[in-house]
Amino acid sequence: MNIVETIKKSTLFHSVDMQTIEALTKECHKKTFAKGRDIFAMGDKADAFFIILEGWVKLYRISKDGEEAIIHVFGPGESFAEAAVFNDTKTYPVNAHALDEVILVEIPRSFFIQKIEEDSQFALRMLGAIAARQHYLVQQIEQVTTRTAPQRIGAFLIRFCKKNKQAEGEWVVHLPYDKSVISTRMNIKPETFSRALAKLEPFGVHVENKKILITDMEALAEFCDISPNEIPC
Amino acid sequence: MNIVETIKKSTLFHSVDMQTIEALTKECHKKTFAKGRDIFAMGDKADAFFIILEGWVKLYRISKDGEEAIIHVFGPGESFAEAAVFNDTKTYPVNAHALDEVILVEIPRSFFIQKIEEDSQFALRMLGAIAARQHYLVQQIEQVTTRTAPQRIGAFLIRFCKKNKQAEGEWVVHLPYDKSVISTRMNIKPETFSRALAKLEPFGVHVENKKILITDMEALAEFCDISPNEIPC
DNA sequence: GAAGAGACTTGATCTGAATCAAGAGGGATA
DNA sequence: TATCCCTCTTGATTCAGATCAAGTCTCTTC
Numbered sequence: 001m002n003i004v005e006t007i008k009k010s011t012l013f014h015s016v017d018m019q020t021i022e023a024l025t026k027e028c029h030k031k032t033f034a035k036g037r038d039i040f041a042m043g044d045k046a047d048a049f050f051i052i053l054e055g056w057v058k059l060y061r062i063s064k065d066g067e068e069a070i071i072h073v074f075g076p077g078e079s080f081a082e083a084a085v086f087n088d089t090k091t092y093p094v095n096a097h098a099l100d101e102v103i104l105v106e107i108p109r110s111f112f113i114q115k116i117e118e119d120s121q122f123a124l125r126m127l128g129a130i131a132a133r134q135h136y137l138v139q140q141i142e143q144v145t146t147r148t149a150p151q152r153i154g155a156f157l158i159r160f161c162k163k164n165k166q167a168e169g170e171w172v173v174h175l176p177y178d179k180s181v182i183s184t185r186m187n188i189k190p191e192t193f194s195r196a197l198a199k200l201e202p203f204g205v206h207v208e209n210k211k212i213l214i215t216d217m218e219a220l221a222e223f224c225d226i227s228p229n230e231i232p233c
Numbered sequence: 234m235n236i237v238e239t240i241k242k243s244t245l246f247h248s249v250d251m252q253t254i255e256a257l258t259k260e261c262h263k264k265t266f267a268k269g270r271d272i273f274a275m276g277d278k279a280d281a282f283f284i285i286l287e288g289w290v291k292l293y294r295i296s297k298d299g300e301e302a303i304i305h306v307f308g309p310g311e312s313f314a315e316a317a318v319f320n321d322t323k324t325y326p327v328n329a330h331a332l333d334e335v336i337l338v339e340i341p342r343s344f345f346i347q348k349i350e351e352d353s354q355f356a357l358r359m360l361g362a363i364a365a366r367q368h369y370l371v372q373q374i375e376q377v378t379t380r381t382a383p384q385r386i387g388a389f390l391i392r393f394c395k396k397n398k399q400a401e402g403e404w405v406v407h408l409p410y411d412k413s414v415i416s417t418r419m420n421i422k423p424e425t426f427s428r429a430l431a432k433l434e435p436f437g438v439h440v441e442n443k444k445i446l447i448t449d450m451e452a453l454a455e456f457c458d459i460s461p462n463e464i465p466c
Numbered sequence: 467g468a469a470g471a472g473a474c475t476t477g478a479t480c481t482g483a484a485t486c487a488a489g490a491g492g493g494a495t496a
Numbered sequence: 497t498a499t500c501c502c503t504c505t506t507g508a509t510t511c512a513g514a515t516c517a518a519g520t521c522t523c524t525t526c
Contacts, residue, residue, distance in 0.1 A: 144374065195475085
């Protein structure tokens with residue numbers, strides 16, 4: 001796996017020139033975390049942020065009475081904790097945890113700030129990328145508050161599905177991580193997740209362990225209140 | 234009300250020098266919206282963002298089946314829609330509505346972008362301000378997903394309360410807008426809001442219309458899972 | 467291949483909040 | 497002062513999702 005290529009493809013840097021990315025690659029470290037390890041904890045000094053080369057990372061918090069809330073799960077090509085670098089407190093406001101073997105690029109705060117100071121175009125791109133993430137969070141709030149569990153799960157499936165090459169008009173989802181993680185991320189208990197997934201059967205959703213087949217995308221999108229242009233591929 | 238002073242006091246610009254703010258004041262317009270008017274609608278071209286001089290503004294979305302989700306309510310000194318200016322789509326992703334008579338400063342996209350290009354310190358400050366807002370959204374998600382209605386309402390009261398000058402150890406909240414707006418903002422139906430507020434009585438919360446008295450802040454904070462350093466004043 | 471541990475499912479019951487319904491109070495207006 | 501409208505409260509009922517409990521299935525490990 002080529003670091004330069006991966007960084008270039010990430011959402012944060014895809015509009016940044018190769019020269020800058022090559023300079024960046026020299027300044028930052030590659031780090032590997034085993035499954036189950038914590039990458040950082042809430043309150044740790046935030047002097048770097050990360051791009052994922054491989055694996056899945058969950059950001060979460062624990063409330064006083066032990067409830068876990070998953071803020072987001074990031075996958076290959078995505079960056080996380082970049083906002084923390086600008087916080088007044090300069091500490092991470094959440095925990096980060098490796099869901100499987102994870103390979104990261106760690107980008108030091110100092111390089112990033114220096115780059116923003118000397119390249120206004122870069123600064124504008126970063127502003128745009130962070131604004132996009134904010135937009136996503138706003139959608140999250142909307143989803144959690146106005147949709148039922150089956151609708152939210154359907155929306156998740158549509159976000160992760162790909163066209164089935166074997167069968168025309170069919171779509172497949174390979175769940176990228178455990179169902180229990182997905183359910184926590186959507187604030188649904190595992191039992192409810194299981195039942196809610198079953199409720200999607202009438203809309204052409206067929207489950208085989210981690211592989212899910214969607215045979216009637218139109219009906220599913222309609223049920224989940226997803227507009228057709230949000231269907232990938 | 235002095236425009237320059239108000240902008241200087243806003244969260245977005247409080248660390249920006251007076252010269253820049255005075256230049257800014259010349260470039261932007263003051264706009265007034267009557268109670269109930271829409272300031273902009275979802276999908277409108279986003280070529281400006283706003284700072285509130287007076288009044289309250291709610292940002293909301295409407296789902297296909299007519300459900301309203303309030304994303305945020307902003308008050309005097311706060312800015313909103315600044316992230317929209319950097320979106321790929323360059324349109325507002327939400328609706329903005331005047332809850333009462335609202336006076337705004339409209340800041341044009343062009344001035345803002347030009348300023349970022351020529352002043353890297355300014356760019357860094359903006360990045361910081363947007364990151365802070367993002368932090369708030371993350372907290373919102375956590376609150377909505379892990380706390381009960383009475384806990385969320387208690388947290389809201391604590392956020393808006395002030396020390397009572399008449400009585401030592403007491404705190405007062407003057408609800409800044411209608412209870413129905415507060416309840417929608419917290420994703421609670423008005424009926425449930427009313428009952429949930431009543432459930433806070435054992436923790437020293439006494440309601441008199443829009444004025445609420447808190448006589449046992451410690452018990453309330455404990456119940457709502459709020460750490461003591463989050464109590465204002 | 468047996469044993470154990472996780473991950474997931476299924477069933478029964480409980481509960482917090484929504485919904486449906488009806489009224490109380492508090493301005494504004496005529 | 498009476499009427500209308502709007503916000504808020506209170507009561508009864510319903511429902512989605514949580515909780516408690518008991519499997520089943522699959523993968524790992526010896």
